[in-house]
Amino acid sequence: MPNHIHALIATNAKFELGRIVQAWKSLTxxxxxxxxxxxxxxxxxxxFDR
Incomplete structure (x- = not known):
């Protein structure tokens, strides 16, 4: 499927996953x-996160 991406993202308490994903999606x-x-x-x- 060419319309999606799989990514592994390491986070810490300072940055919420949702904010990281939003920023990445906005920039890209x-x-x-x-x-x-x-x-x-x-x-x-x-x-969709796991």
């Missing part, structure tokens, strides 16, 4: 959209 959305000359949503609104 802007960069990918710039490369593809497009705008708008790229990732799903939520994430």
């Amino acid at each position: 959305r802007r960069r990918i959209n710039a490369l593809l000359s497009r705008t708008g949503a790229l990732w799903a609104k939520d994430y």
